[in-house]
Amino acid sequence: METTTNSMLKGLLLTFLVIAGLYLAKNFLMPIAIGGIIAMLFLPFCKLLEKRKLPRLVAIFICFFTIVLAIAFLLSIFGWKLSPLINDFEKIKEKIIVNGDLLQQYVFNNLGIAIEEQTRILKTEKPSYTNMIQIIFESMKYIIANTILVFMYFFLFLYYRTHINNFILRITPKSKIVEMEQVIYASTHVTQQYLFGLAKIIVCLWIMYSIGFGIIGVNNFIVFAIICGLLEIIPYIGNLTGTILTVAVSAMEGASLPVLGAIILTYGIIQFIQGWVLEPLILGRQVKINPLFTILALVFGEIIWGIPGVILAIPITAMLKIVCDHVDALKPYGFLIGEIKK
Numbered sequence: 247m248e249t250t251t252n253s254m255l256k257g258l259l260l261t262f263l264v265i266a267g268l269y270l271a272k273n274f275l276m277p278i279a280i281g282g283i284i285a286m287l288f289l290p291f292c293k294l295l296e297k298r299k300l301p302r303l304v305a306i307f308i309c310f311f312t313i314v315l316a317i318a319f320l321l322s323i324f325g326w327k328l329s330p331l332i333n334d335f336e337k338i339k340e341k342i343i344v345n346g347d348l349l350q351q352y353v354f355n356n357l358g359i360a361i362e363e364q365t366r367i368l369k370t371e372k373p374s375y376t377n378m379i380q381i382i383f384e385s386m387k388y389i390i391a392n393t394i395l396v397f398m399y400f401f402l403f404l405y406y407r408t409h410i411n412n413f414i415l416r417i418t419p420k421s422k423i424v425e426m427e428q429v430i431y432a433s434t435h436v437t438q439q440y441l442f443g444l445a446k447i448i449v450c451l452w453i454m455y456s457i458g459f460g461i462i463g464v465n466n467f468i469v470f471a472i473i474c475g476l477l478e479i480i481p482y483i484g485n486l487t488g489t490i491l492t493v494a495v496s497a498m499e500g501a502s503l504p505v506l507g508a509i510i511l512t513y514g515i516i517q518f519i520q521g522w523v524l525e526p527l528i529l530g531r532q533v534k535i536n537p538l539f540t541i542l543a544l545v546f547g548e549i550i551w552g553i554p555g556v557i558l559a560i561p562i563t564a565m566l567k568i569v570c571d572h573v574d575a576l577k578p579y580g581f582l583i584g585e586i587k588k
Contacts, residue, residue: 269550276554277392281399283561284313285407286437292404306404310397320476429572436533436564443529444478450524451475451516458512462505464496474513478520489513525560533564539583 268275288309295305403410411430418426455471464470474488493509525544526537535543540560547559563583570580 265550272551272555276551276558277395278399279558279562280554281396282403283437283558284396284400285403286434287441288312288400288404289407289434290438302405306401309404310401313397313400323473323476425572429568432568433565436568437561440529440533440561440564443533446528447520447524448475448478450528451478451520454516454519455512458516459492459509462508462512464492464501464505464509465499470495486513529560533560534585535560535563535567535583536585539563 291312292302292305292309295308296302300308414430415423415426452471452475455474456468459467459470470488470492473491477488489509493506496509497506521544522541526540529535529540540563543559543563544556547555547557547562549555551558567580567583570576570583
């Protein structure tokens with residue numbers, strides 16, 4: 247009994263130390279994890295190019311430019327719909343002022359707060375321009391630095407993949423080498439399965455947003471549905487950005503407040519379906535994780551690493567399950583995380 251208790255305490259202490267380490271070292275580990283996941287996604291494409299007699303360096307550069315082109319394509323679509331906002335900024339400003347006046351009147355009528363008092367509160371809470379510029383500058387510096395690191399890790403992981411693979415096999419006992427090769431292959435494959443599952447969710451989002459925006463009567467609703475779906479690559483923030491863009495353009499085109507409210511309501515309903523139905527059933531099943539631990543992984547990832555943690559949560563959990571399935575002492579945990587076999 248005492249031995250079992252000591253083992254449990256050691257396990258809890260180790261878990262706590264791992265969680266603390268992940269949190270404290272997130273600025274160091276996040277770029278490595280993201281670069282590694284992207285490298286795994288592009289590994290089949292890179293191998294295909296190498297089989298075509300292309301040097302590894304050239305194949306990796308082609309993979310890199312493929313990513314850059316994909317990002318440029320998304321930004322061009324985003325900019326295409328954002329340009330009317332920039333061109334008609336004054337018109338949008340007038341609409342914001344009108345709607346702001348209506349909102350202030352609504353607050354006065356229903357909450358009894360005088361318009362003068364509302365104005366005073368807004369002025370008091372308004373942040374200084376210096377602080378805003380400093381926050382924006384720090385954020386941009388952080389994003390640019392981490393983006394450069396991610397691409398560097400992506401490049402180096404693909405280039406030195408054979409060297410890293412040989413190192414892992416060298417530190418593995420000879421009796422476990424075949425099993426370790428299976429773990430490496432399965433870990434790489436599950437990341438690609440995650441991408442396939444994400445593509446399924448994007449298609450489902452296209453259909454749901456098209457139906458929702460179409461019923462509401464949003465102009466160019468198919469274009470906005472495509473934008474919101476594609477931005478799912480960045481969980482939560484992506485869909486929210488697409489919805490804000492839809493609301494802003496619709497407001498500029500003269501949409502009424504009920505229509506704008508309906509757009510936001512549509513976003514909320516679709517987010518609920520996506521988070522509690524699509525992701526557990528599609529992504530979880532694609533990577534052989536049950537819905538309960540899919541949701542737990544997403545919540546835990548957000549708490550530890552924020553938005554990047556949400557992006558990485560499912561593929562990392564899937565790789566953790568593979569390791570558990572191949573280590574005798576951890577097999578019960580792999581069973582717990584995995585799908586229920588009927």
